[in-house]
Amino acid sequence: MTFVQLIECRTSRLDEMNRLMDRWVEQTRGKRTATHSVVAKDRSDASHIVEIVEFPSYEDAMRNSGLPETDRIFQEMVALCDEEPTFTDLDVVRDEQLYAATARRFFELAPGRGDAPAFNDVFVEDYHDHDPGNVQDVIGLDAVRREVEVWRGGFDFSFTIEDQMAQGDRVCTRWTFHGRHTGEFLGIPPTGQDVTMTGTTVHRCTPDGKIAEGWWQYDRLGLMQQLGALEPTEL
Structure with a gap:
């Protein structure tokens, strides 16, 4: 079952966060299990950032989280946030293109x-x-x-x-x-x-x-x- 992780945080340093994510993509090439990532900014609150990351399954997401590169990038991401990010784990029950x-x-x-x-x-x-x-x-x-x-x-x-x-x-x-x-x-x-x-x-x-x-x-x-x-x- 497709698995989606919803990550929410507040930051005024979105450009730095984007560069951080670019580095993670490069460092995990050939190892990461994420298949799709979307980063969005709240229109009514520019500091409210939401990232949606898709994986083939929950087990694949856990393997991705276990990568040392993912752990390092996460720690750096937390440092860029105004407060601790929140995570919501979602099993996809309908996906219609x-x-x-x-x-x-x-x-x-x-x-x-x-x-x-x-x-x-x-x-x-x-x-x-x-x-x-x-x-x-x-x-x-x-x-x-x-x-x-x-x-x-x-x-x-x-x-x-x-x-x-x-x-x-x-x-x-x-x-x-x-x-x-x-x-x-x-x-x-x-x-x-x-x-x-x-x-x-x-x-x-x-x-x-x-x-x-x-x-x-x-x-x-x-x-x-x-x-x-x-x-x-x-x-």
Whole structure:
């Protein structure tokens, strides 16, 4: 279970504390077990500093605390504080990356037959799609729906999400496409062939949680070979 430690202190020497933390990061490289750290300043009280440190588990946090470098840095941090820091130990019971959830929703809604869904809760109205398989970028919700309907018309398909990572306003999704070629696709008559294709998509999200832009990389050449439109390449 993911474990989070909440550290609160009061200090007027935040710059020195930041330099101290930089030194700890350098000294514990390759040894520390912390995976994520956020330092925040109270907007209503600039001396009130909160640090949130994330670990894979409580046991990992304890191993991190046992590092001699951590103990030395802690003593120096206490010296920079106006009063003794307080610690709150938290077991994470829910961790939802909301931008990532929006990206997953697209991959859930895209498969199906017939007309594409509205996608109003997924994309902004002027969504911009960068797909190397298209001569021109796809821009706008109506264009996105038409693009999805091309795939719906050609395949009975689904996506498997293999990996997903979110940072800032970007979400990167590594996926596998599974489909059966049941209709005409890019001029290729239906073959009934079962196909798979791997790819990666990076989405940029807006503060309200919708997707504003997307960049696609996928094995379109491999897909065409499976459909018999291209001869397999030989190394």
